[in-house]
Amino acid sequence: KAGVTQTPRYLIKTRGQQVTLSCSPISGHRSVSWYQQTPGQGLQFLFEYFSETQRNKGNFPGRFSGRQFSNSRSEMNVSTLELGDSALYLCASSPRVGGNTEAFFGQGTRLTVV
Amino acid sequence: AQSVTQLGSHVSVSEGALVLLRCNYSSSVPPYLFWYVQYPNQGLQLLLKYTSAATLVKGINGFEAEFKKSETSFHLTKPSAHMSDAAEYFCAVSLSTNAGKSTFGDGTTLTVKP
Numbered sequence: 001k002a003g004v005t006q007t008p009r010y011l012i013k014t015r016g017q018q019v020t021l022s023c024s025p026i027s028g029h030r031s032v033s034w035y036q037q038t039p040g041q042g043l044q045f046l047f048e049y050f051s052e053t054q055r056n057k058g059n060f061p062g063r064f065s066g067r068q069f070s071n072s073r074s075e076m077n078v079s080t081l082e083l084g085d086s087a088l089y090l091c092a093s094s095p096r097v098g099g100n101t102e103a104f105f106g107q108g109t110r111l112t113v114v
Numbered sequence: 115a116q117s118v119t120q121l122g123s124h125v126s127v128s129e130g131a132l133v134l135l136r137c138n139y140s141s142s143v144p145p146y147l148f149w150y151v152q153y154p155n156q157g158l159q160l161l162l163k164y165t166s167a168a169t170l171v172k173g174i175n176g177f178e179a180e181f182k183k184s185e186t187s188f189h190l191t192k193p194s195a196h197m198s199d200a201a202e203y204f205c206a207v208s209l210s211t212n213a214g215k216s217t218f219g220d221g222t223t224l225t226v227k228p
Contacts, residue, residue: 043221090157100163103216104160105157107155
């Protein structure tokens with residue numbers, strides 16, 4: 001079974017631009033979550049989607065948005081990029097919701113804002 | 115609300131020595147607890163999880179962790195370190211209804227010396 005696939009793996013953008021990251025979950029998984037990982041802040045939760053609905057949202061500005069499609073694939077968008085948005089963005093999928101369900105992570109997208 | 119504290123951002127052990135990575139949690143309700151490992155430029159991989167069954171949980175690669183409610187701890191151990199164990203380790207907590215919204219600790223980087 002294929003794992004979680006994130007594209008692209010690496011991305012360089014200029015301050016002020018916008019970016020869209022893509023995540024394809026494991027087949028059959030309907031829950032997709034996004035995390036931002038930086039050396040200073042660690043792993044921070046962005047949002048979670050289940051069946052095309054956002055279930056949870058972290059403490060990030062409105063420039064960060066996401067969506068989930070009917071095939072469970074998810075995208076996240078960051079508008080008006082800032083230097084501080086440089087990070088590893090991780091997507092994780094789970095077969096169901098519920099606290100006892102582990103997350104399966106993709107390899108991440110490394111975003112560099114210059 | 116929940117939180118996780120990992121004591122020691124860096125731990126160094128000799129090959130063959132005991133590995134002990136510390137994790138303390140705070141949760142207003144019974145938590146679900148996870149340990150993940152991350153290798154450079156990779157996503158996170160689940161090592162083990164506690165979901166209110168046995169308090170001693172065995173995971174992959176010879177790791178295990180013990181849930182101690184009285185100490186609010188979930189420390190990760192391995193009897194004999196191997197060079198391939200060198201990585202960053204994250205403890206995470208989630209609540210019963212929010213699998214996708216895990217709260218992660220800051221991580222502990224494990225170095226294994228030959």
